[in-house]
Amino acid sequence: MVHPSTLNDVLPEDRVFPANRPSYVLRSGDETLLAYGVARELPGGAIADLAGRVRRHFEENPAGPDILVGAIPYAREASTHLLHPEKVLRVMGRHEFAAPAGHIETHAHGMQVTADPSPDAFSAAVARGLARLCEAPDSLRKIVLSRSLRITVGNDIAVPALIARLAADDAVVTFATPLPPRDGTPRFLVGATPELLVERRGSRVFSHPLAGSARRRPDPAGDREAADTLLRSEKDRREHALVVEQIMDVLSPLCTELAAPEGVTLKATRSMWHLGTRIKGVLKDIGTSSIELAALLHPTPAVCGMPRREADAVIRDLEGYDRGFYAGAVGWCDSSGDGRWYVSIRCAEIEGRHARLYAGAGIVPGSTPEGELAETAHKFSAMLEAFGLSAAQIGEA
Numbered sequence: 001m002v003h004p005s006t007l008n009d010v011l012p013e014d015r016v017f018p019a020n021r022p023s024y025v026l027r028s029g030d031e032t033l034l035a036y037g038v039a040r041e042l043p044g045g046a047i048a049d050l051a052g053r054v055r056r057h058f059e060e061n062p063a064g065p066d067i068l069v070g071a072i073p074y075a076r077e078a079s080t081h082l083l084h085p086e087k088v089l090r091v092m093g094r095h096e097f098a099a100p101a102g103h104i105e106t107h108a109h110g111m112q113v114t115a116d117p118s119p120d121a122f123s124a125a126v127a128r129g130l131a132r133l134c135e136a137p138d139s140l141r142k143i144v145l146s147r148s149l150r151i152t153v154g155n156d157i158a159v160p161a162l163i164a165r166l167a168a169d170d171a172v173v174t175f176a177t178p179l180p181p182r183d184g185t186p187r188f189l190v191g192a193t194p195e196l197l198v199e200r201r202g203s204r205v206f207s208h209p210l211a212g213s214a215r216r217r218p219d220p221a222g223d224r225e226a227a228d229t230l231l232r233s234e235k236d237r238r239e240h241a242l243v244v245e246q247i248m249d250v251l252s253p254l255c256t257e258l259a260a261p262e263g264v265t266l267k268a269t270r271s272m273w274h275l276g277t278r279i280k281g282v283l284k285d286i287g288t289s290s291i292e293l294a295a296l297l298h299p300t301p302a303v304c305g306m307p308r309r310e311a312d313a314v315i316r317d318l319e320g321y322d323r324g325f326y327a328g329a330v331g332w333c334d335s336s337g338d339g340r341w342y343v344s345i346r347c348a349e350i351e352g353r354h355a356r357l358y359a360g361a362g363i364v365p366g367s368t369p370e371g372e373l374a375e376t377a378h379k380f381s382a383m384l385e386a387f388g389l390s391a392a393q394i395g396e397a
């Protein structure tokens, strides 16, 4: 039997991870992308003109790696954060990360956890959201509401340790990307997302939207039953169908072929089951870049709702905080227009000793405040485990 080598075994010595911390990591099933240093920051601005800024950047800066990496925030008007790295390594295939460097001090006296909003306030927001959905079912079909956990630990959080732990789940895409520093303190968005927003490879385009969730069970029979129940759930299928509808509507005028041949299937992470649909298409115009596609699709009803404008207004009213880079996108693009963008969920903003974790849930008629509260608690579990915490330990089970 061939054991998978660790990433450090296949990297040149001066590029070893995590001792020599890369600025950016994106590890998916088929490759790991590591970016080091910052040659240039792409000028900030809203997602609507990101494609133009990217095109100009590549025209004006032909030297260096042919790639920009970074993050797109949830709010379409907020500034994107993309970087042109000094060096890039693309390691093909599936590799483990070596044992995590650094530890995270989560022993009782060094640690604080605060739910923001509180579980009760989140449940009340879901109840208000449901009332809005029922008042105007024709003009509002779905909203996605989120909540956050603020965690402070005893020492500066070691991003490589988090990444190595998150990467233990092969079903997700592990990422760490720098965010604009706050008061001189570096910030990162770190997470393990199961959801592909859009990928462009030449003329081919792919998306794998997820919506509709159930938590995994420890016993195989119970786990299978949870999956089967999710697959049969009319409420979850409706919640899911709206995401697929929006993505197909956006992509179809741009494609000569567009299909979801497998229909709705199950996607499993270590902690969650999801309903997912793989969408594949062929672009009419090879000039349509991955950024243009992301800018048209974002935010999908997997993180916002339907219709987008109305759902977004309700989210801003009921959530009461700025989502920042949560529920945005993280990925890369190159000068040919190729790129891959994942939905930035199951993630945390990391700043020194502080982390802010986010989890959201889609709400449609038939959802319940208790159900959505429990679902968001389960969605926190992968990130919490990366911190060495269990949901039960912090009252989230």
Ligand SMILES: C=C(O[C@H]1C=CC=C(C(=O)O)[C@@H]1O)C(=O)O
Binding pocket: 144, 146, 195, 210, 211, 212, 213, 274, 301, 302, 303, 345, 346, 358, 359, 360, 361, 362, 363, 379
């Ligand atoms: C918005 C999140 O998840 C989305 C992706 C998959 C399933 C979802 C759901 O069932 O609600 C959400 O739409 C999140 O994890 O914060």
